[in-house]
Amino acid sequence: MSGRIDIAVIGGGPAGLAAAIAADKAGAKTLLVEREARLGGILKQCIHDGFGLLRFGEKLSGPEYAFKDIEALGQTTVEVKLLTFVTRIEKCEGFFRLTLVGALGIETVETRALILSTGCRERTARQIAIHGTRPAGVITAGAAQYYTNILGQLPCKRCVILGSGDIGLIMARRLTLEGAKVIGVYEAKPTPSGLSRNIAQCLEDFDIPLYTSRTVTRVFGRERLEAVEIASVDEKMRPIPGTTERIACDGLILSVGLIPENELAESLGVPLENPARGPICDQHYETLIDGIFSCGNALQVNDLADYVSESGECAGRYAADFAVCLKNTDEKNISNSGISSKRIFAKLSGGRDFLSLVPQRLNINNIEDDTTIFFRAREERGGTRIRAFAGEKEIFSKTYNQLRPPEMERITLKLKNLRLGEGDVIQFIMEDAPVAQGGEWRVEG
Ligand SMILES: Cc1cc2nc3c(=O)[nH]c(=O)nc-3n(C[C@H](O)[C@H](O)[C@H](O)COP(=O)(O)OP(=O)(O)OC[C@H]3O[C@@H](n4cnc5c(N)ncnc54)[C@H](O)[C@@H]3O)c2cc1C
Structure with missing residues (x-):
């Protein structure tokens, strides 16, 4: 690809695919870089169904879902580089310089905007400090999924699953279907971490205890895992003496959390939010550094691939706007500082009850009527009303019968007619509310 391009999308999972397609549609000269041999990201190994209900109105497997976007990408002018790592990005005056390492060696590319869609990685045994030796057989749920679904090799015959995240639940079912004995799923918290539908379909339907x-x-x-020691824990998750039991097994599958991959963002000084550690962004998924966008699991750990693609589409569209505006300025040879699209931020803020709230900023210079907000509750709750205030004015209210941390909620704020100034805060709160009768969800606002 010669000359300066408009957009470089880093990572070819569902977020990057959607972003590249949307950027191309908006007229931006786009490059998609993927370190693996095939596009599709983590979806390649998710051969169970349940993907695409929102976006395509169909129940698809992960590869089927990815294939729809890969086909659509084939109809665009996006250049794709596979087996290529982005190892370094430098911020220069009005562009970014990327260092790519691929089969043909090292090359550099200059781009006006960047979309970071690098996904997330799993926590490992090291990050949760399990004592003992380092035998084979202790692996993450995603790695077990890769062995089973991509390589066709069963990683263990009798296993314990630690952590009740969705990947662990899905692998409990998958390993059982392949003939392994799953002794149980062990969770340190008092409530499960995965989606309710996965608890029902992956554990209860297969009589796997939680x-x-x-x-x-x-x-x-020594060489191979022979057993694990299990203990009950107190409310601070400290092991309770005298409660240990030893369980013979040749596999310990870890499903103890996902961490957004943001090393490239960090190297560029993009401010990240804790504890999710995704970049702080505005409603178009542009980070606090102009021209750097983030989407998918690199931005926040999503529970549905459909939401991942939605964030990619939005990032792609607005990155194209940014890059085309910058290109026009470059071509007219006027100072970049004259760009009228300067962002002015109001803040979105949740209290302690919110585990996450994305986006955290609103660019009030470019507000559409419908603004999408994603949030998770910090703790499991019964009837809850979510309210949002701009100063004294209530601008949103919705009542839920139940909120659970594993389930990401999506709401839409109508903001077009709201007068917001720089630094203004839209404050979200959660308050207890009566549960609707008959199991129906009661929605206000
Ligand atoms: C086991 C499992 C089961 C799931 N089940 C469901 C389900 O039933 N339904 C559902 O809707 N969702 C499900 N999901 C969630 C869904 O798969 C993810 O949310 C989605 O794949 C995230 O997309 P992404 O594009 O953000 O990241 P990924 O799919 O992880 O893609 C990121 C890509 O970036 C590439 N990359 C990273 N760094 C670089 C670099 N420096 N240079 C070049 N390339 C790079 C990676 O190789 C990867 O291909 C599941 C996820 C898992 C793991």
Whole structure:
């Protein structure tokens, strides 16, 4: 690709695919860089169904979902580089310089805007400090999924699953279907971390027990895992002495959380938010550094691929606007500082009850009527009313019968007629509310 391009999309999972397609549609000269041999990201190994209900109105497997976007990408002029790593990005005056390492060697590319869609990675045994030796057989749920679904190799015959995240639940079912014995899923928290539908369809339907307030405290075995030690934990997740039991197994599958991949963003000084550690962004998924956008699991850990694609589409569209505006300025040879699209921020803020709230900023220079907000509750709750205030004025209210941290909620704010100034805050609160009768969801606002 010669000359300066408009947009470089880094990562070819569902977020990057949607972003590249949307950017191309908006007229931007786009490059998509993927380090693996095939596009599709994590979806390639998710051979179960349940993807695409919102976006395509169909129940698809992960590869089928990805294939729809890969086909659509084929109809665009997006250049794709596979087996290529982005190892370095430098911010220069009015553009970014990327260093790419691929089969043909090292090359550099200059781009006006960047979309970071690098996904997330799993926490490993090291990050949760399990005592004991380092035998084979202790692997993450995603790695177990890769062995089973891509390589066709069963990673263990009798296993314990630690953590009740969705990947662990899905692998409990998958390993059972392949003939392995799953002794149980052990969760340190008092409530499960995965979606309710996965608890029902992956554990209950297969008689796989779920033990809460328990954890693995030690592993045994030299070359290969021989057993694990399980203990009950107190409310601070500390093992309770005298409660340990030893379980013989050759596999310990870890499903203990996902971490957004943001090393490239960090190297560029993009401010990240804790604890999710995704970049702080505005409603168009532009980070606090002009021209750097983030989407998908790199921005926040999503529960549905449909939401991942939605964020990619939005980032792609607005990155194209940014890049085309910058290109026009470059071509007219006028100072970049004259660009009228300077962002002015209001803040979106949730209290302690919110585990996450994305976006965290509103660019009040470019507000559409419908603004999408994603949030998760910090703790499991019954009837809850979510309210949002701009100063004294209530601008949103919706009542839920139940909120659970694993389930990401999506709401739409109508903001067009709201007068907001720089630094103004839209404050979200959660308050207890009566549960609707008959199991119906009661929605206001
Ligand atoms: C086991 C499992 C089961 C799931 N089940 C469901 C389900 O039933 N329904 C549902 O809707 N969703 C499900 N999901 C969620 C969904 O798969 C993810 O949310 C989605 O794949 C995230 O998309 P992404 O594009 O953000 O990241 P990814 O799919 O992880 O893609 C990121 C891509 O970026 C590339 N990359 C990273 N860094 C670089 C770099 N420096 N240079 C070049 N390339 C790079 C990676 O190789 C990867 O291809 C599941 C996820 C998992 C793991």
